Amino acid sequence: MAAKWYELITGSLDDKKAYRQYKARIAALPEPYGTAAKAFERYFMYNGGITDGDSAVMITMLHDFADLWERAAVDQTPVEDIVGDDPVEFAEAFAAAYAGKRWIDKERNRLTETIQNLERKEER
Amino acid sequence: MGKQTTEMLKGTLEGIVLAILAVSPAYGYEITARLRDEGFSDIAEGTVYALLVRIEQRGLVDVEKVPSEKGPPRKVYTINAQGGAYLEEFWRTWSFLAERIEQLHQRIERTNEEGE
Numbered sequence: 001m002a003a004k005w006y007e008l009i010t011g012s013l014d015d016k017k018a019y020r021q022y023k024a025r026i027a028a029l030p031e032p033y034g035t036a037a038k039a040f041e042r043y044f045m046y047n048g049g050i051t052d053g054d055s056a057v058m059i060t061m062l063h064d065f066a067d068l069w070e071r072a073a074v075d076q077t078p079v080e081d082i083v084g085d086d087p088v089e090f091a092e093a094f095a096a097a098y099a100g101k102r103w104i105d106k107e108r109n110r111l112t113e114t115i116q117n118l119e120r121k122e123e124r
Numbered sequence: 125m126g127k128q129t130t131e132m133l134k135g136t137l138e139g140i141v142l143a144i145l146a147v148s149p150a151y152g153y154e155i156t157a158r159l160r161d162e163g164f165s166d167i168a169e170g171t172v173y174a175l176l177v178r179i180e181q182r183g184l185v186d187v188e189k190v191p192s193e194k195g196p197p198r199k200v201y202t203i204n205a206q207g208g209a210y211l212e213e214f215w216r217t218w219s220f221l222a223e224r225i226e227q228l229h230q231r232i233e234r235t236n237e238e239g240e
Contacts, residue, residue: 067196068173074195077154077169084168094170097177 011055018059029073036071036079043091056089061098133164139214141162141175142207149202152176154155176201184210 026037070081083090133140144150144158156172176199179185184207189197203211 064177068170070195071153071169071198072169074192077153080168082168082170082173084166084171090170090174092161093174094177097174 015055019062022059022062022066025063025070029069032079033069033073036083037065040065040087040091040094043088044095047091047095057098060112062093062096065094130166133167136218137167137175138179139211139218141172142179142184142203142211142214145201145203145207146211149200151190151198151200155201179207187234194218 002004026034026041029037071077072079140162143156144155144162150158152173153169155176156167156169159167159172164192176185180187180201180238184204186202186204188200190200192220
């Protein structure tokens with residue numbers, strides 16, 4: 001959720017510092033890595049499926065993300081070798097690896113419980 | 125590699141990567157290189173990277189950060205006991221699936237031959 005990002009920037013001092021460090025690392029990337037990293041960052045921000053409720057996990061994710069692009073820039077790995085042929089799929093897979101608590105989890109549990117309760121009623 | 129290969133690989137890639145690590149510990153980019161040597165030519169580095177993060181978070185590998193001359197430290201991945209247990213189950217699951225699918229294949233082939 002975009003709100004979470006907002007909290008990183010306005011939240012605890014440590015988070016703010018870590019977030020600023022991350023931003024500086026991305027800003028320092030040479031082209032084409034900078035543009036690629038910023039494009040993914042934008043997608044992460046607007047995609048609600050990214051970690052929610054745990055800023056530590058998000059900070060970890062962002063710094064790992066910066067590691068990935070810095071490494072690619074140093075090794076001169078082509079962007080397409082990093083991303084593969086589907087940028088969206090890569091973004092989703094990357095974010096999914098940081099399975100913190102997500103806002104959707106609550107809804108998933110609710111759905112599961114409702115259906116399970118139905119089954120219990122049928123058994124009676 | 126076609127779309128179908130990519131889809132099928134999704135469920136097995138964790139096992140494949142752990143199998144590669146069972147041979148010897150490796151850096152992320154080495155793992156991608158070894159996958160390519162094994163014929164998985166189109167696997168994106170980022171896909172492997174995301175997968176390594178996932179198996180690290182699930183405690184299947186031990187990770188050591190090694191300083192690098194340039195850029196961020198490189199991470200060396202080593203399979204641990206939990207990863208070993210996962211890998212054993214992976215081989216069992218794989219054998220089961222491969223066997224079932226092959227049997228189905230054979231049966232359909234035979235039916236088609238009899239029908240001709």
